Amino acid sequence: xxxxxxxxxxxxxxxxxxxxxxxxxxxxxxxxxxxxxxxxxxxxxxxxxxxxxxxxxxxxxxxxxxxxxxxxxxxxxxxxxxxxxxxxxxxxxxxxxxxxxxxxxxxxxxxxxxxxxxxxxxxxxxxxxxxxxxxxxxxxxxxxxxxxxxxxxxxxxxxxxxxxxxxxxxxxxxxxxxxxxxxxxxxxxxxxxxxxxxxxxxxxxxxxxxxxxxxxxxxxxxxxxxxxxxxxxxxxxxxxxxxxxxxxxxxxxxxxxxxxxxxxxxxxxxxxxxxxxxxxxxxxxxxxxxxxxxxxxxxxxxxxxxxxxxxxxxxxxxxxxxxxxxxxxxxxxxxx
Numbered sequence: 001x002x003x004x005x006x007x008x009x010x011x012x013x014x015x016x017x018x019x020x021x022x023x024x025x026x027x028x029x030x031x032x033x034x035x036x037x038x039x040x041x042x043x044x045x046x047x048x049x050x051x052x053x054x055x056x057x058x059x060x061x062x063x064x065x066x067x068x069x070x071x072x073x074x075x076x077x078x079x080x081x082x083x084x085x086x087x088x089x090x091x092x093x094x095x096x097x098x099x100x101x102x103x104x105x106x107x108x109x110x111x112x113x114x115x116x117x118x119x120x121x122x123x124x125x126x127x128x129x130x131x132x133x134x135x136x137x138x139x140x141x142x143x144x145x146x147x148x149x150x151x152x153x154x155x156x157x158x159x160x161x162x163x164x165x166x167x168x169x170x171x172x173x174x175x176x177x178x179x180x181x182x183x184x185x186x187x188x189x190x191x192x193x194x195x196x197x198x199x200x201x202x203x204x205x206x207x208x209x210x211x212x213x214x215x216x217x218x219x220x221x222x223x224x225x226x227x228x229x230x231x232x233x234x235x236x237x238x239x240x241x242x243x244x245x246x247x248x249x250x251x252x253x254x255x256x257x258x259x260x261x262x263x264x265x266x267x268x269x270x271x272x273x274x275x276x277x278x279x280x281x282x283x284x285x286x287x288x289x290x291x292x293x294x295x296x297x298x299x300x301x302x303x304x305x306x307x308x309x310x311x312x313x314x315x316x317x318x319x320x321x322x323x324x325x326x327x328x329x330x331x332x333x334x335x336x
Contacts, residue, residue: 010103021283022130022161022330025079025290026214028173028265028323029066030310031120032096033088035059041119043088051314062310063092065320067101073290073325078105080161082125083214085152085173089113093123110157112138115150122155122171122215131167132160139198141175141191151175151187154195154215164332165210165279168202170195172215174225188219192229199230203240203270210280211270213241216323221245221263232268235285243268244287244328254289254324259302265326276333283329290325 033046035054046054073079087093090111097107107125110133114121126133138153155171172195175187195213202209213232219225221243226232233239234246245263253261267287272278274285297319299306308319 020331023074023079023327024081024212024330025073025325025327026083026265026267027069027325028085028216028321029087030321030323031086032062032066032092034091038119042117043119052311063096063099064101066096067099069320069325070102072292073327078102079327080127080130081169083122083171085122085216086120087123088119089121097125110136110155112153112155114153116152117150120152122152122173124155124157124171130162134158134160139194141194143190154191156198161280168209168211170213172213172217174217174219176218185224188225189229192225196230208272209270210273213268216265218264221266235274240271241268242271242274252289254326255322256306259299265323267326267328279333280330281333283331287326287328290327295320295324
């Protein structure tokens with residue numbers, strides 16, 4: 001009976017397709033784990049007996065909160081494509097896609113298990129009435145002189161948006177700054193080189209390819225890994241990739257560290273998506289941070305607000321994530 005009610009509810013809220021706007025979102029959801037122990041991963045903290053006392057109730061509550069954020073970002077519709085990081089496995093994404101708050105989006109899931117020791121992966125949702133999946137693969141990040149190095153894969157997805165044009169999508173969660181930014185920088189440079197190699201191979205075949213790169217890079221837009229290795233530059237540059245966060249005003253960001261907002265979460269596009277003569281273009285050539293009041297709380301150490309996170313250390317805080325979602329809108333060029 002419950003399944004029937006849920007299906008009726010989702011059907012009654014079926015999404016209206018708006019071919020004029022296609023919202024693409026990325027969200028670091030801060031440790032979306034199930035409470036079950038995976039003996040092959042270091043996920044013991046996220047079990048009922050672990051340091052986070054992670055129960056099925058807390059998992060379901062966290063899932064509902066993320067669904068609420070997705071619905072809010074959609075502003076009356078739902079995003080067509082959503083990239084995620086800090087998710088444990090396919091199960092947590094399937095449960096999220098089926099949640100009553102967003103089940104009318106009928107999201108399909110793209111996910112591969114990464115070799116990350118904690119068991120966290122990246123993943124992607126897409127609405128199949130608006131996006132035809134053609135191909136996907138995980139890109140393994142390796143360091144030649146460090147065979148024991150493992151991190152999250154980069155997810156590559158190729159598809160056709162609303163029968164209009166092909167999109168190449170990349171979802172990233174680059175290695176953290178654990179041990180210090182300088183010490184860990186080679187790990188993020190390795191990720192940047194892996195991504196750039198794939199991007200270059202696409203542009204070699206299709207020079208005007210529509211590419212959207214999203215993720216938590218654990219580096220800022222002007223850091224070496226993003227700006228010099230990946231070569232994601234300003235709109236005024238001649239580089240094939242444009243980092244939309246480089247045009248954001250000072251003081252904005254998706255993450256706050258020691259009282260300062262920063263853009264670890266970024267949206268990077270190929271130059272054709274800013275071209276007025278392209279079939280698809282980024283609306284107003286802008287990316288956005290979703291900074292709703294319910295996603296913020298007072299910063300206990302510095303003046304101002306901070307993302308309302310799930311945990312502070314091992315203490316349950318009851319929030320959403322330590323990152324804010326970022327998004328952009330694609331629109332169809334009606335003149336073509």
